[in-house]
Every structure is written in structure tokens, then in C-alpha cells.
Amino acid sequence: MNLFKYFKDIVVGELEQMAGAGELPAGLDYARVTVEPPRERGHGDLSTNAAMVLAKPAGRKPRDLAEALAARLGKLDDVTGVEVAGPGFINLRLVPGVWYARLAEILKEGTAYGDSDMGAGEAVNVEYVSANPTGPLTVGHARGAVVGDALAGLLAKVGYKVTKEYYINDAGGQVDTLARSAYLRYREALGEDIGEIPEGLYPGDYLKETGKALAARDGDKWLGKDEAEWLPEVRQFAIDSMMDLVRADLDFLGVHQDVFSSERKLVAAGGVEEVLKFLEERGLTYTGVLEPPKGKTPEDWEPRPQLLFKATQFGDDVDRALKKSDGSWTYFAGDMAYHLDKFRRGFATMINVWGADHGGYVKRMTSGVKALTEGKGDLDVKLCQLVNLKRGGELVKMSKRSGTFVTLREVIEEVGKDVVRFIMLTRKNDATLDFDLVEVMEQSRDNPVFYVQYCHARCCSVLRHAAAEMPGVSLDPVSLAGSDLNRLTDSGELDLIKLLAEWPRLLESAADAHEPHRVAFYLYDLAGAFHGLWTKGKDNAELRFLLPDDPAMTAARLALVQATAFVIASGLEIFGVTPVEEMR
RNA sequence: GGCCCCGUAGCUCAGUUGGAUAGAGCGACAGAUUCCUAAUCUGUAGGUCGCAGGUUCGAAUCCUGCCGGGGUCACCA
Secondary structure, eight states: OOHHHHHHHHHHHHHHHHHHTTSSOTTOOOTTOOEEOOSSGGGOSEEEOHHHHHHHHHTSOHHHHHHHHHHHHTTSTTEEEEEEETTTEEEEEEOHHHHHHHHHHHHHHGGGTTOOSTTTTOEEEEEOOOOOSSSOOBHHHHHHHHHHHHHHHHHHHTTOEEEEEEEEOOSSHHHHHHHHHHHHHHHHHTTOOOOSOOTTSOOOTHHHHHHHHHHHHHTTTTTTOOHHHHHHHHHHHHHHHHHHHHHHHHHHHTOOOSEEEEHHHHHHTTHHHHHHHHHHHTTOEEEEEOOOOTTOOOTTOOOOEEEEEOGGGGTOSSOEESBOTTSOBOHHHHHHHHHHHHHHTTOSEEEEEEEGGGGGGHHHHHHHHHHHTTTOOEEEEEEEOOEEEEETTEEOOOOTTTTOOOBHHHHHHHHOHHHHHHHHTSSOTTSOEEEETTGGGOOSTTOHHHHHHHHHHHHHHHHHHHHHHOTTSOOSHHHHHTSOGGGOOSHHHHHHHHHHHTHHHHHHHHHHTTOTHHHHHHHHHHHHHHHHHHHHHHHOGGGOSOOTTOHHHHHHHHHHHHHHHHHHHHHHHHHTOOOOSOOO
16 A cells, blocks of 8 residues: 555545634645655654645644644554644654554565556556667667556556557658668569669668568569559568567567557558548648748748648647648658547557657647547657667767667677666656666676666575575465564664555656656665665674574564565566576 | 757766755765675765746745757658
């Protein structure tokens, strides 16, 4: 359970009683009342801002109101101390039993501890990766892939019904370029000397396989034909081939999406016409000429009438084109159709994970979603900043042309998928991330992957030693939950339990903010608290986990060890990282 | 020029959706350390939260304007 939410309900309950008794005006809004762990541990276990938030609407002084509420809270069974502090905070100290109960709860629930019904089964769509099917995935793609995947896991953890989705951009000019590039490799596969890959086509070697496969399937039937004849077939073949590549890379990274939506299929099925009809019926389209961008007019700018969507009515800066000058749909038109499709499939809440270079596109799409869902849908776009791939502090220079390009696959082969996944979550999505191939393999405290994994491994190690050396102690979690937990009175032990008890709250706030990186920082803190406790046992033998002369105390300590392992494992599970049981 | 993101300790970054005396790791400095469950530990110093206003009981957090860095800018995807 989320202890803080539990006590917030209690505080609100007391406030309602005060209102009932005439001590407070009726009908106050308690939404801004919070119950949180105080920043300073010395201030107690729980802190509420209720008096400060309500003082004004209640027409009372914050401290007076705080005293009145504090008097009531002090009478609660679980509360052992209450004080009014600062401008009107109420700090509560809880009886230790509350904390021991949390520990027992973790042991009974295992890695399910922290699951909640916050999402109430609401359907959420998380769309991520959605890389153009024109080549293998890069480290940059991996960031979006991992952020999206972890966010999906996080939302599922707190009770949302999550669909993980990939949008295949298989309808624009880039896939025509892909088709021409593949056709060249096809000719090569059939023995032709194709020389240098011309400017504007994809030079990557990975297309050689595609060319060979096409030659193997179709023989020479496309040779010497007009482009118009072979292009559709070759294009689809190349797209399928590239998507196989992408899926294999995602699989290697441990990412498995539920739905792959094809832009081409959506457009072919009339999705865009439907969008157009919807917008036209509401008077949201017109044919007009856009102003050139101020300050920087493109060389080839010319005023041109276009079919436009009235995006400015929904928060965008300018109206946006739905049709290109050659009469074909813009990418945006297809994306509108896609988002309408998602909404109609039952997703009022949509999250898209994009690269930061798409930042200029966010308002366009959110305003589009507002229009298409008539305000009932919500789109949150998470932008992932660049990843700087480094090796021992040196930036790994990457250039597609010079062939020094490092693929995601190569990186995973070098450091492993778990490392890649964890590191991608050690920064906020909108901050750039340094990924140093040397540093991520170091076994030190400044390498969070190691530090967190080692915490889990160390817990497992302690439990293994316990099994070997103290066979009298029953190690199954339920037995441990029934041990004398109230003997855990050292400050380090209590701090660790309190940190573990914050897990459900952390999950809910991270999920609410759509910020999976918070889980990584929590795990790092948790690992620090655990390692600190372990170290205390080095200095003071009485604080060791395993005390052969005191099986009861050992059981209580092992309860803490096992609970820590559960929470670390459950955090890593959200990240799709396998918790290791030993590191040798 | 418009829009978006970033600016916090020497470095890399957190900061619980507006809370109390702004935190962590590294680095620096000062100590401890064959003890064991497996990769040392403790302490100290270090800050005008880019700058200036505003909102209020209270601002690193919200608003406005500047400064600096990055991204992006009609028909690419």
C-alpha cells in the first residue's frame, strides 16, 4: 500500500470531521493537501501542508489551524508524536509497528509490491521507436525504445491497461528511396557492377542482403523494366525486409511491442479522407497561402495555395498543410489519420516518444489530437534528447557515409542489453545522455548499473550464505515476514525500511509524470542505503545480517535483505532488466 | 526572427508536480582500514539554483523580460 496516500485519506477525514463540527467552513477543496515524507528525516515520518493550504480559504491563521488539526492527528493509534513546525507544517512520527508492517507486506507480495489500482484499468497507448524502415536501429533509437518500454512497464505496474505500439512510416518518399536503393542491390546480386552508390540513395551494406533475397525470390523479372513497374513490389519487399531488421534489433534489446501500425495501410484504407471529412464538417480546413517563416526565408520559397488545417484554433502557431503541392498527402495528414485511429480504438490517453529533432512537430500533433477528439483525447509527447556515444571519454564519431557508424546491435553485443537499457534511463528524457562504453562496464559506485545490480546480487549472496551456514533459519519470505521484525531498531535498518515503504508512492508519482527515470534514481538511492547497512556490519559485528548465535535476529535481518531484493527486482522488471543473482 | 528544450557545487546530474537549512556521485582536502556476507569506509570544504522583475504564507520549481547553449522552422518522414 501507499502509506502516504493512506494517511492523506486519514488527514482529509479529520478535516471533514472538523468541518462537520464547525471548526472549518464546509465545502473546502482538499485537493492541494499533501502528505509526504519530509525532506529532513529529523522532521519525522510524515508531513502535511494541510494547515497552510487551507488557512486562507478557512480564514484562519496557518499555525492555529495546524494546532487544531495536530491535536486530532495526535490521537491516532499509529501516531506517536506530532508537532507543528515552520510556517504551519504538521510533522507526524509513527509507531515503529507501521514500518514493520510495511516490511511484512513486501515479503508477502514479493515483486508485486507497489502494484496499484491508480490507473483503474484505463487504456493507454504508448507509441515509441517508430523509426523509418530504412535501416538498422542506432543507439539514438534505443533511447526512445527503452524510455517507451519502461514507461509502458511503469504504467502497467500502477494499473493502466497499456498497449505498446510502433508506427511504421512506410508511405512517404523515403521508402521510395529505399526501394531504389534496394533495386540497385538487386541488380548487384544478379551480377551487375553497380559502382558507387549514387548520392541520395542509402549506401548501407545491410541492403545487399535485401537485394540478394529479392533476386532469390523473383529472379531477373524486374531487370530492364520501368521503375513504375517494379517500384511498388520492390518497395514492399524492402520495407518488409527492413522491418524484419528492426524487429530483430528490438528483440535483441528486449523490446516487444503489441501493435505495428502501417501508415500505408491506414492511408490506403481511407483514413486520411475520413480525417478530412471530419475536419471539413467542423469547418476546420481551408485552402490558403502560408506566410514564409520570419527571419529565415527558404531559398526556394514561393507563395503556394495549400489545403490547411486550422491548427491555430487548437494552440499551434500556424495552420498546417494537409496536402503537398503535387496533390499527395503530407506526413501530417497521415499522422492525423493515425491518431484518430488510435482514439477510435479506445485510447483517450496517448503517449508518443519521439526524438528531440521532432520538437517542432509537437504542437502540431497535440492540436490535431484536440481537434480530432473534440477535447476528449490527450496526447503527451516525450522528447528524447541525443545520446553521445563515447569510449573512455572520447566521443565515438559516427558518420553514415564514412562507414564508422555504430549500430545498436554492436553496442548490445559489446555491453549487453541490460546495461544499455538501464543507462538509457539514468537521465531525464529531455536531457542529453552520455553513453560511455568503458564507464558502463566499470565496477564502481559511479556506475549506476553495476551499483544497483550489485545490490541485488549481494542480497542474494547473503541469502545463499544464510542457507548454507544457518540451516535452522527458514528463508521463505512468508516465514521471514513472521520473524521478530521489531528487533530492527538500528537507524540504518529503519531508514532502509522507510525507503522501501516509499516505493509505491514513487511508482505512482513517476507514472503520473510519465517519467521512468525516477525509478532509476530511486533504485540507486535504495542500493546506497543497503550497501551502507552492509558496511556498518563491517565495523560493528552486531549489525551483521548473519548472526549464528542469534537466529531470531538473523531472520529479521534477512527479512530486510529479502525485501530489498524484491524491490530492486521489481524496479528492474519495469525496466526490462534482469536482476542478477551473482556477479563474478 | 518564431517556437520548443536546457542552464543547480570544480565535473556529471537529482530535486517528491509550490514547501522547512537546495541533495547524490565523482574530483579535492583530512583521516581510518588484512575486518569479512563479494568489489573499502568515515569526515570536511565547496551554491547569488544564468540575470532581473512579478505572483504568495512560501519559488530551483509558476508568470514576464533579458543572457547563454542546443534543436527546429511551407510541400522531408
